Amino acid sequence: MSTRNINVELLLDKEVKDSEGRNAGRIEEIRARREGEEIVVEAYHLGPAALLERLAAPVMRLSLLRALGFHRHAHGWRVRWEQLDLSDPEKPVLRCPRDELVKLAR
Template sequence: MMANEIHLELLLGKTVLDSTGKAIGRIEEVRASKQGEEWIVQEYLIGYAAILERLSAWTVGLGILHLLGAHKIHSGYTIPWDKLDLTDPNKPRLRCSLDELKSLSQQPEDAE
């Protein structure tokens, strides 16, 4: 395995820490694109909303939550690949502030 390669299955479920060491969520999904023969990670999804996306159940899941009375749903973030420090894959850390991340409640594009 090359130095810049990490097995994604080992990252799933890992808790992401912010710059102060506070847990902000677990890696639940990874978005990548194929470039030639390689897959290149574009972003990581963390939090409960990421679980719904991982299960391809975003629209249905949100509908059920609204029926149950949840009006403001925010429980996840999208982390661009270059904003996550994986120097220690067992303890991934943000390279930016939490304010710089996109909320999953503002996504996904295909949920509309």
């Protein structure tokens, strides 16, 4: 299978569909690991919870917002690299139904 280059910053905010055509959330963060000289992608994080984690994590920890239960309404999923099909980077698709995704821990 051939390799192609994808610009990661353009994947940001792209809506992902699952194998049954349902919305699974937007790509907000990409988790990778550094192995020697290489940086290997492990998972994509989808949904508002991932966005909040990236932009406003400290604010979400404020006791006032927690007391209002605000953080519980934001949901997010972790997509392992092999679960996401990026053959068309404009239209990312899951290789599985969204129910199989793991919820992001908070």
